[in-house]
Amino acid sequence: MDRRHLLKNTLALGGLAGLSSLPAAAQSARPAVLMPIRAHADRIYDIKCCIRPFRTKGPNLSVEHVGDATVIHNYGHHGSGWCLSWGSADMQVQKAMSFGTRKIAVVGSGVIGLTTAVQALRAGMEVTIYTRELLPRTRSYRANGVWGPGTVALASEAQAGLGDIWEQMCRVSWKNFRPYMGMAGNPIAWSEHYELSDTPFDAKSSAPLTMANGEPAPVFYDMGNRLGDITSIPEVLTPDLNPFPGVKYARHSTKMFWNFSEYGHLLTTEFFARGGKIVMRDFHSPDELAHLPEKVIINCPGYAAHDWWRDKAMIPVRGQTEWLIPQPEVNYGFTYRNVETRSKSDGVMVIAIGPEQFAKSWKNSNEIASRAEAEGAVKVVAELMSRFPTRPA
């Protein structure tokens, strides 16, 4: 289904007021009116740092045996764990069910573990989660949290058929997110997104990128153009429709994102309502799984697989988000000068992105929040906001 048609038809039917991701020609010939983001260092109320669980071969979805226990892995979703969560859960729960058991264990309670557990409960299984942290304290909660599934493997090492598996995960996930839309508290919401640039979008520097550790840039597995129908494709804004003063080039799209608090609360509530149990526990060696009462175990430890499963295909990719005090009146986000913003229910998220940031993040497992990085990113937002005319008193 062509997304533009979808949006046009939706508007024609009077639905989804506020969605303005239409081709320029179909929009009212006026730039959107944007409320300014109050970007000051003293409004940063949280900085969250985390490691993306990149796995050179792509997510580990394999099955192995530890003693008499069957372990079904489900980890290594890199920067796309939120996007892939339901699809990956569905695939691995089907595998678990194929062993004919009604009782399973899930290791981990990040977005992958918790979603897997809920999916198994929905399928009629009895589920116990074993985890050392609950969702709000996991790395999952420190993500950006926007729909835009990206690559999850190196070109040279990707497992066979990864593109098809990934697409299946994305599509199943997308369908599973649908029922959360329009719910009270907006567990999943949409916002206008502007990509902004001082130079033409096609005039990007072609200088080869070197990683901070001196290695050449990794070559990632190309997922191809598989999701055009369910991912917003940016459209160029002509200068008269560009709402950002002093910004030469602008593109516009509409992005789906998660409000972690509401979404996480719904997942957790459903887990308990369906009879799921949680045991707080820290595993130190894979052998310990053989002693669990459940003999089929779905293993969702995220990046921690690097140490507890000694999976050396896991590569840390550091990321940090800074959070400004919420501004519900701000209903857009933007990407400019290697900084991205997104207005969420629990705050205006700001994150440093781009090639230079990636070079610093690759194989970087430093998980200490950097105040300097946070303030640097907020400064970029502040500078852009300073270009908006102040409103008369």
Add this chain to the structure above:
Amino acid sequence: MRTKMIATVLILAAGMATAQARSSIWDGVYSDAQADRGRTSYMQNCSRCHGASLMGTYEIPPLVGRIMPYYAGSGLDALFDYISTAMPLDHPGALSPATNADIVAYILKSNDLPSGSKELTAAGTKAISFDAAKPRAKKK
């Protein structure tokens, strides 16, 4: 009667011999001097994440308190190996086995486990049980 008593004493002695071969974190398995060195290394390498008081942060786990139930039932080598291979998080495996043993000693001390006269060694951690509570049979 007498033969019975002797037999019982022998059995008890055999039991004590195996108990000594496998000791517990409650048996004074590190020295105070080692824990002091461990404290210095901890402050240099670990405290910026886990905090000077070992209490962690919201996102970074504490090394006092819940470490007792979380490691209970393993050998002390589970903790030692984890620190040796996964820590410091940004330079895993960067510290020497001796430094890691000192840090483990400091963590034990910070969890109010008794010190003793001997130093903890990397190899020695394998024969030490991580008991959450003082094992009754070994009360002195």
